[in-house]
Amino acid sequence: MKRRSRTLSAEDKALWTHVARTVKPLEPSRLAGLDAPAPAEDLAPPRPVKPAPAPPPEPRRPPAPPPLAPIEKGLRRKLNRGAAEAEARLDLHGLTQEVAHRRLIGFLRRAQGDGLKLVIVITGKGGPKGPPRMTPSHEEPWHSDPHADRGVLRRVVPQWLRLPDFRDLVIGFEEAAIGHGGAGALYVRIRRPRAP
Template sequence: MTRKKGRLSEEDRVLWGRVARTATPIKGKDYPQWPEAMEEVQPTNKPAEPHRTEPPQKTRRAPAPALQDPRHIDRPTHAKLARGRLEIAGRVDLHGMTQEEAHMLLISFLRRAYEADRRYVLVITGKGTSSRGEGILRRSVPRWFATSPFREIVGGYEEAARTHGGAGALYVRLRRRGPRK
């Protein structure tokens, strides 16, 4: 849009006139007088909006209930794990393993922890050295948790705090076992 500095286009003058009428003038001043012919001009790029005489009422809505994603660990629990207030009952390090080796070790580790009624464990995947900056295990382990052998055991997971490995580790919450027979 090219126009001379300090000059308003016809549409801008009409719009400014409407806005100026909604403001309370300074004591001793009056509203500027805009020619009535300008009021009839409609902006070409926007449809005309109805003029409001009173501000919209603010309504208070009740906050939506927080839906907890079952894959993730809630914030308070994550904070307790990070600060050491909740015990990490076991840890497994998958560094330097192939996906097949890591998958077998991880499922056996999680099954043993689940059978021993452990609640939280730490899975160290490493950050990886691929060109994209994210390792194969770091990407794969969360996907594995959604598959059948892990889904029955894993209740949730979340990236670990920096003190426990940060982006290269995961806190894993194991499901509680049903009543023993």
């Protein structure tokens, strides 16, 4: 569709020429086109500009998990002497990481719900990893060796307890005294539930 150009009357042209002479142009080359009719859009009044909508408020971030704290020295001494005991214990011996993780978080949630303050989590000590057993053909390691991943839970349970998922449940943890399992167990302090 072709746009029709609007022509100015002689009176409009005279008025335009008079106004154009009183204004200093930005560039001298623009004076050459004064006799040409102005496009209709240039003569229309400017449209009011709508203010930009305010940006939506940023979503509130959940508070950072509280830091882990060591077990108090007085309580630690009592545990070492046998004068204090844990209120519950969880044995993770022989479990896969997936099952152990589920049981650990469930156990800690129940302990928190029951108002417990100190529990023991038994991971097992593991042991030195021996050479892989070989298949009868001696070509590839035997992958179902039950001793191939000994000590995995002893390594990963402390890592799990440091995760944000556990921080609402755990105040702190450390290796248990020899009488409670030593290097194969952890004392875990349970955090009181937050008020809603």
